[in-house]
Amino acid sequence: MTFADLDVVSLSRLQFGLTAMYHFLFVPLTLGLAVLLAIMETVYVMTGREIWRRMVKFWGALFGINFAMGVATGVTMEFQFGTNWAYYSHYVGDVFGAPLAIEGLMAFFLEATFIGLFFFGWERLSKVGHLAVTWLLALATNLSALWILIANGWMQNPVGATFNPDTMRMEVSDFSALIFNPVAQAKFVHTVSAGYVTGAVFVLAVSAFYMLRLRHMELAKRSATVAASFGLAAALSVVVLGDESGYTTGENQRMKLAAIEAMWKTEPAPASFTLFGIPDAEARETRYEVRIPWMLGLIATRSISKEVAGIEDLVKDVELRIRFGLMAYEALEKIKADRTDAMARAKLEATSAELGYALLLKKIRPDVLNATDAEITRAAWSTVPPISPLFWSFRIMVGLGVFFIALFATAFVLASRGRIDASRTFLWVALLALPTPWVAAELGWIVAEVGRQPWVIEGVMPTFLAVSSVSAGNVWATLIGFVAFYSALAVVDLVLMVKTIRMGPDRLLGPARPESGHGRPLSASPIAAE
């Protein structure tokens, strides 16, 4: 297949994937820096020392550039559901739209209003008033992530909704199930922790850059110390809570878990974890495996007695679900012909949970009720997501998670001895670590979203049915437009970020005001000294 043959589905997925990954370059830094700013400003208000105010203003300037890009690219994400995924919008808008709208009401409004006050309120608000603004800003960014992940969690684990044949769509039946969806909760804590790690690595790396050049030492050492402690807590939490999402994945998306593990056959409990291997999707096996006994069973089932299902068994399970789904589909066809057919309605109600599985056949033939056994088997195998990208993305992500713990543990030890600037080797490692949290975050999304394929909503709606009825030419036009436009913006954004960092706090904020009252020289351990 060449690029010219791409259909609307592939193009729309490519566009959504690219714009989402681009948007998520800015989100984690916003999440992490917002909390770090609030922490730094708290220290400022508690100690009254000017240096902490300058830290908030300096990191705030970088936060502002990043935030503007996040806001700008976020609107694209919301609009795309309507422009490119119109049937999705119709089919699940009743459920999926609510958390998005509540995100706007509860979080985004607060965030976007208070960011203005954060920058322009320094001279107009009291110290405590401005601190409250900063904390509310940090709270709002986190609440924003919560509601977006409730929406996304529902795509992974569609609880609390049922199909309504009169409106031909999914409708909310239990809103609290939607909110307290365990997948959404696990994703939320994992994602915000990843954002905190990103913020901490960013502050640590830029501070390391200054310390290597012996510039802005006062600001850099304090910032690195804050980043070290905050980052260590965040890195521990991202791994532990990542394990929690492993557990919920095991419960709800068994196929995703099996694909991540490239586990073709069900293993006797407790399953082993494949540390390394070369998955071969053609032969349905994984070569050169290096395994850790028991580990997967423990992560996925929290027991040593429960099985973790392999791909081949899961596919058989899907075949059965497709057959149930066909019953639902047949009943739905009858209802469409005669809206008063009570028997068909009863039958649909009993089987509608599997309706989505029948829709998988639509890719193979439009008249799904005539599907042959071979076609049903083919449709069942289509529920296996691409193995290799998942297998590798997951392992690199986990590896980076371990690296973050090591990085911040080292930083923390150095900082608590007041020697954060002592080792040039460490400072170089910290500087070079700058891109790694973004790599981990993007790979995490690949695991989550590629792992959900071929579903756009797990078990309910296949991705290929979700698109708008727009022409491939139109999607090509917007895809090329986004790539060109976003690339130009990325260049501008990077130039400004680098320029701001190079300027440093002194040229950006002007010379420091003399400390009033209890000013004293910087001691070896800034935190301990205060």
Add this chain to the structure above:
Amino acid sequence: MPFDYELLRLIWWALLGALLIGFAVMDGFDLGVATLLPFVARSDGERRIVINTVGPVWEGNQVWLVLGAGAIFAAWPALYAAAFSGFYLAMFVVLCALILRPVGFKFRSKIHDKRWRSFWDWALFAGGFVPALIFGVAVGNALQGAPFRFDDELRMTYEGSFLGLLNPFALFCGFVSVIMLIMHGGCYLALKSDEPVASRAAFAARQAAFILIVAMIVGGVCMELGVNTYRIVGAIDTSGPSNPLLKAVEVRLGGVSANYARHLWMLAAPAAALAGAAIAGTLTIYRRDGAAFVASAISVAGVVATAGVSLFPFLLPSSLAPDQSLTVWDASSSELTLGIMLVAVVIFLPIIVAYTAWAYRVLRGRVTLAAIRSDTSSY
């Protein structure tokens, strides 16, 4: 549930209007300010004054758009699907223009280079003018009906083209939208900026206000004589399932006044649009800037409401298959979702209004060049 389905749908129709009015009034003034930027401000200092009048507030204002779209998604999913995918390329152009805004505000004054700044000034102009125009064009198309139809699984196909959106009446509505926001942005600048920008902005607002009055009357005559109007014939179950395939609709040329004759109270919308503009225009002569801005906001609300009530009970008529038009009665979310979302709005909207008002109070006063130069956060 204390409200029945029919009432919930009506409430959500009104709320949709309220959110779109919120967008037009709040984000509208900074779109208008951006449109006026190259014309009312000549030197770099003047332009920085203009930009910094909206600098601290545009992000909050833009959330009205995000929230408006989110509310359509949650409460009127069929409308969301039909309008956004139908106006596909237009939406893309709006998005690009809107993305230019945040980036322009943030990046423009970061580099001391004349060409860099001039480039971003024009980018900001486009970021204000283009969305103002296209949102107006979109409303113009909604008023005439859009060429879409559904199949029996409610999958929508749209049979129009991008150029088809740019028909004369729609372009005229785009013009009305731009003029309206120039009036509104001009009133805001008159209130918030320093001389000589403020006087120039007041002058522009006054011109725009009087053009808007004429344009609204011309638009009304067009609607009465030359634009298709839609009417549900026979019975429709106002509490029935949200399925747009279960009714019959008749189309006739012109006759929008029939809708106002049926619901006389709806005349309040165009009346507010005209009276607000007349008062705003007059007050700018006497430089009663605060009062002029309020009158202008009332006018903007009236214009948006006029479009909404002229269509009622339709949200988006289909010119291709009129029977499948989207109406208040058959394009909403389920009763449960509308109820939950209503609770969310009742709790959070007053909070939003309260802290927004507080933020504007904190930021009160005119923006001066001296203040900009002394604050390193300025744009």
